[in-house]
Amino acid sequence: MNSISITANGLSKDFNRSTIFKDISFSLSSPASLSIIGKNGAGKSTLSKIISGLLNSTRGSITYSVNEKQIEIEEFKHHIGFVSPYLNLYDEFTALENLQILSRIRTSTHQNSERIKEMLALVELWDRRDDIVSTFSSGMKQRLKYAFALLHDPAVLILDEPTSNLDAEGIEVITQIILEQKKANILIIATNIKEEANWCAKQIQVG
Amino acid sequence: MNFITSTLAIVSKDIHSELRTRYAMNALLMFIVTSVATILFALREDEVSTEVLSGMFWVVIFFTAMSGLSRIFVSEEERGTTMALQLVASPSAVYFGKLIFNCGLTLALSSAVTILYLVAFPMFVIKSMAIFILTIFLGSIGFAAAATIIAAIIAKANTKGTLYPVLSFPILIPLIMTVMKSTARALDGEIFTTALGEFQILASYLMIMIAGSYLLFDYVWKE
């Protein structure tokens, strides 16, 4: 397994003349886990987006390394699995099609039909694989997002509100996934639920 | 080679999405038919010069393009799938994928307009086929090149629909003026070499637009 590290230095984000957060720094080396806590609207989602390369910070920097070698985010993002309430998959396609199409665009080697089947089975959506996503409940969509996030066997899992929309069963499945991830890889969770925050070793408060 | 696979996968996704939902095709086809019908009623049997005919031809193409070419970015933004795309694809793959799709779309709609014009207007006679075909080809790609980057820009804005032609028109003017001239030549039956100046302009326009868009796309796509 690769040894991964993420180091953030003085990350700050401004939006429309006000500062959302400033001077966030941390250092993570696999295996590691970090929870980002804070009130609603404090900037947890924003920070998680910055770490996953979806957003640029206003100030500060973040570096990613694989096996001691520093890598740019454009390449590193294929080591990241991301789940968020703001993430949406294509609701005109079926669950299976979504995973097939997105994995083809990603062109990573991990993704073949075996792996897709494995992931859909893991989140218990295999028998709904040929249903159009627009017919899914929000809980099912959330589970599909996990299948999408884990498809390429990422070394880093970044979860923004990991259990939103999930029923008890769904939460059980996710908890399993998270515990697996913590063992050898990097896990980052943004949440305002204390129990979830306690899944992680380190903690950062935003806002 | 990953880049090419990724780009083609994006084109394929957009094509399948379009086939599944048919949002753009239906609207565009209806738009073309109603525009041509309106012009037909206005002109009836009147003789018009080739310049006017050429102008009307490209007016229909321009407005049809403005109705349909922004969809590839606006639909991603409106349905919130931009994030998924950002997670799996490099910005360049997204740009070229969307560009290729739009080129195909514009070529298709130019062909549709051509056919409709040939059917509806007996005075629309293409005397120099070579000039006409090359004009349509270069003109459509040039249109797509400019329209795609502007679509990416307005996808992030609040009033997408009306803003799109406002931003696109100034950028497209050199292209529109040149293709109108060249199409008029085709309708007049001039020999191929007279249009070389126009083809040079069209070729350099699309090269500059594609190169510039490619370099600027990162700044539009990534927040």
Added chain:
Amino acid sequence: MRFVKHSAIAFITFVILAGIAIPIVPQPQGWLEFPIIPGLEEKVRSIFFHVPMAWASVLGFLSALYYGFRYLQTKDFDYDIKSVSSAGLGMMFCILATVTGSIWAKFNWGSFWNWDPRETSIFILLLIYGAYFALRSALSSDEVRARLSAVYSILAGLTAPFFIFVMPRIVGGLHPGAKGDTAGSTPVAQLHMPPNMRFVFIVGLVGFSLLFVWLLDMRVRIARIEYQISLKEN
């Protein structure tokens, strides 16, 4: 900047006085008389104002483009302030140039608008400015607004060479210096101006450029203060 301000005022005052007061006579003697240029006569006076205004509007566009480019490089918001201030000034000069040109066109060629290449170009510049501000007003986040308007100004700049060099060659025009004009030939210094007229003209160009720099400086300073105030409020 005080030097710029004083020189701008001095130069433009000179141009106003010289441009309007110096008589146009058939046989000019000495410096203080302008020759009659066939076809233009008294109307030539507008060249001292119309052309520098058009030049200032181009200057506005080029600065907006440059500052936009610098913003994309550095993400320093001050560059966005400079970019939008330049664009505002450029738009004002563009409107002035279009109006003065249009009035001149009425007296010279009989109608207010003719779609000659230069007229079309200034009109397109006006459209670009309009599009730039329309885009800005449709974006709600500071950062997105700065970024996307910088990109648009660069895109518009990419199409500029087509207007400047290509259009006048392809489409013959009415403007002095366009294809088909027997009196002049080069794109910029069209008429065969005698030295004294040329002097006033150059002073006008320089004066309007200095005026642009001075006005831009004031606008930027005001915008910076407004920005600081709004930062404190948040």
